[in-house]
Amino acid sequence: MTTYYFSLLLVFGSLFTGIIWAIDHWVWKPKRMEKIRAAEAQSGVKLKPEQAEQLAPQSGLADFAQAAFPVLFVILILRSFLYEPFRIPSGSMMPTLLVGDFILVEKFRYGLREPITRKEFLYTGRPKRGDIAVFKYPVEPDLDYIKRVIGMPGDRVTYTDKTFYVQPQCLPNCDGVEPIVLQQEFQTEGEFYQQQVPVRRYTETSTDKTYDVLVNPRVNIHSDSFVWNVPEGQYFFIGDNRDNSIDSRYWGYVDEDLLVGRAVLVWLSLEFERDPNSWLPSWVPTKVRFDRLGRIE
Secondary structure, three states: OOHHHHHHHHHHHHHHHHHHHHHHHHHHHHHHHHHHHHHHHHHOOOOOHHHHHHHOOOOHHHHHHHHHHHHHHHHHHHHHHHEEEEEOOOOOOOOOOOOOEEEEEEHHHHOEEOOOOOOEEEOOOOOOOOOEEEEEOOOOOOOEEEEEEEEOOOOEEEEEOOEEEEEOOOOOOOOOOOOEEOEEEEEEEEEEEEOOEEEEEEEEEOOOOEEEEEEOOOOOOOOOOEEEEOOOOEEEEEOOEOOOOOOHHHHOOEEHHHEEEEEEEEEEEEEOOOOOOOOOOOOOOOEEOHHHOEEOO
């Protein structure tokens, strides 16, 4: 089930149970109480709770709505406007986020949006350079993607020899504007592999943040430069796993209307790697990675 259909289910579930609860509270319950008072007046004896319930029972539908509405409504508010959980399905954000990480995304960071149409009704902010953000995939908006923001509206982004250069908010004329260089400092090699090739881990620094990225030395370094001019109201996203990420280098920019929220916390991390001869199903985790729990940088 996509996040859109889950949101739709929450909205209509809350609406339906809320209407039933309201009808019961303002219409059906007074009629039940009137019936109980009439019986007490006729008998001259106050009925016990179980006797009153037997005489004028609450319907099963109303009982369900009374129990379900508060739960659904709280989940709807939390998930739509505060925090939403996501699971990392691919390795495009390694080493920052691994397959099997479960994260919390701050929904209110980039504006409050109506949960079905996603129309913004309250501006609260926009991404900052270096944020890890969840957004709707521009090619297929039903899908959620997660990448790192490096290009802001009005920026010119240049990619040469596996290094990004960002001239901030200089469009339409960027001549003479000093670029921000996403400088990389080598850390280790062989901690991670891609198709049996050890990849290199670098610490990358911009003016705003410091974080780690992976680079595959077997992937050719292009001497040509690739340039993107980020339009107003749009953002340029890349994966931290630079040579194993389908990102803005391939499908372009992300409109601010597609923003979902900022990734802030790994609240659970499960390992699924196992021996090929293991009898356990592939969806059964092999361990909990407690060392990965905490805030996302």
